[in-house]
Amino acid sequence: MRIERRLRQPRWLLFAVPVGSVLAALVLAGIVLLATGHNPGSAYRKLFDAAFLSSGSIGQTLISATPLAFTGLAAAAAFRMRLFNIGGEGQLYLGSIAGAAAGLYIGGLGWSQPLVIAAMVIAGAAGGAAWASIPGVLRAFFKTNEIITSLMLNYVAGYLLTYLVFNAHSYWRQNSGFDASVFPTSKTVPPNAFWPGWQWAMQGGILVPLGAFLAIATAVVLWLLYTRTRFGFEAQVLGDSPRAALYAGMRTRRKILAVMAISGAIAGIGGASQVGDFAHQLDADPNGLQKQFYGYTGIVVAALGRYNPFAVVLCAFLIGGLQNAGNTLQGADFPSGLVGVMQGIILFCVLGGEVLVRNRIRFGRAAAPEAPIPLETAA
């Protein structure tokens, strides 16, 4: 088997690879199911039912898809520049801590709902950006590997989140009332800090959360930033060839700091949406938000969407369906952990598929050289 570089990358492959990856993942995960004595057919029927087909399933899928769209966009924003921010998980937590604080405080002041929502979004973005800036600064000024530092901070953020409600009488914890004395709980934000949703008359009424619209808006902004501004162009050059960027006089440090902060801010808005759209309080339970692994799954979403913001949002919906099915279905036909297995296989297939986009694989020994590109089509 030989692998040769393609001189031309066919456009159809760019679409075929993600689609093929998902299909291949279904086949491979089916083999895992068969090997462990399950029936893939009924598992998949249940999966699609729970994810997209049964009554109310799309509404449930949106609950998983919304945070995944944010963490996916966060990963895409950084990975595009070859900055491997895998701290989306922790940045999401910090966003929800800051977003909840804003909701509790500013909501408590009695401001109008739109202003409170705006404050929560800004606070969430600031919280996520601040947390992401730690690996950002370390990478920019000390050349410290951002993969490990951003990942380590996920654990710290998780402990911080749990600590705030379970081990301290913090601002976020419900400190009065009978229930609070029995079991630690978080304060619920006032009603003017609840994010509105849009009712969609399908499947018996689907509530599309405000966060989903914010995620789409974020995708548009990110796309404009990367394709229509000087900043985006320089970030791309820096990712593809740091040396070329250096010789062209681009400011590497600033770009690293800015991209990490942007990436963290996007994940942080996802955290604020957790408070405003869904939980209406800080979800600090170690078996709650922290068991969803939205930050890590965001990496799968970003890679499947080939780091294109619009494709990332679409993939978030798809993977969100998978995640939702994993949450609702637990049992003999659908063992827990299957979702992670499938997500991992999807990522493997996307990676293998990337190789097909860039190279052609020939079987047999002697390979004819690829025909030169005719000038007209190359131009």
Add this chain to the structure above:
Amino acid sequence: MSNNAILIVVIASGIAYGTPLLYASLGELLAERSGVLNLGVEGMMLVGAVMGFWTVNRLHTNDGLVLAAAIGVAAVAGAAMALIHAFLVITLRASQIVSGLALTIFAGAAGLSSYLGNDLNLADNPANHQFKPIFPSSMQNWKIVGPILFGQDALVYASWVLVIAVWFYLSRTRPGLNVRAVGESPATADSMGIDVTRYRYLHTLAGGALAGIGGATFTLAITPQWVSGITGGAGWIAIALVIFAFWRPELCLVGAYFFGALQALAPELQARQINLGPTSLWTNSLPYLATVFVLVLVSQSGARRRLGAPAALGVPYVREDR
């Protein structure tokens, strides 16, 4: 100083907690010395942990045989995970970073290890067999050296042998020198007649096997039970350890015990009811924050080459580009 003093206890249990880090980091070191960065250590450790635990609860003969089989199964499971990574990055030349992340997601806390743990009904059972201290208790009670040197189990002593073996292999044997050549300059190694692909495959697999054993150390020795995500980021700390250790096995041992001691500190302070501010927060976070801190210290100098990073680390080898 009594054997109950906090310093002695933290050092002794630091060695125990550091042992999985040591196995995993020695494995990662072998893979990286051949030029393959594998960020999937956490996933490989978890699959090793769950399969090792499954073995001890499946087999019913004497302790020694069962535990040896469990370590073997854990090693094979870890190597099988590494094979996926090896195929993607060595044969298909995919991005080593993304492939490693994919391996962690595939095999990790929410993936295959948890799937296997649930499917084989392993949670909520204690281990039927576990590693215990091998020296008689009279020796374990010796002052200071007793708990530290003689209170450990066989996995700890085996890891000391392994450190020496890896050191000897990499610096004193022909294949070991070949590995280093492959990691520093695969094109040169290739023209010397060294099979780059084969060396990289074998060392990535060896890395996976050691990560699997490291994971099994958790479920067979430290906390003999299966809990999803039991390694708690140890795989990532092991990757960082290889950097702190400047890619040298003997320094992996020092680093592993340092981080082991940091992990041992939190339960020890809690058990003694010593409260220093928000104790549960900072002691739990300490190993992770220390990883960040030490990583900053070693990356300060900027000259990673001088520190011993293999020059071709993370770069796929394409013979046609030579």
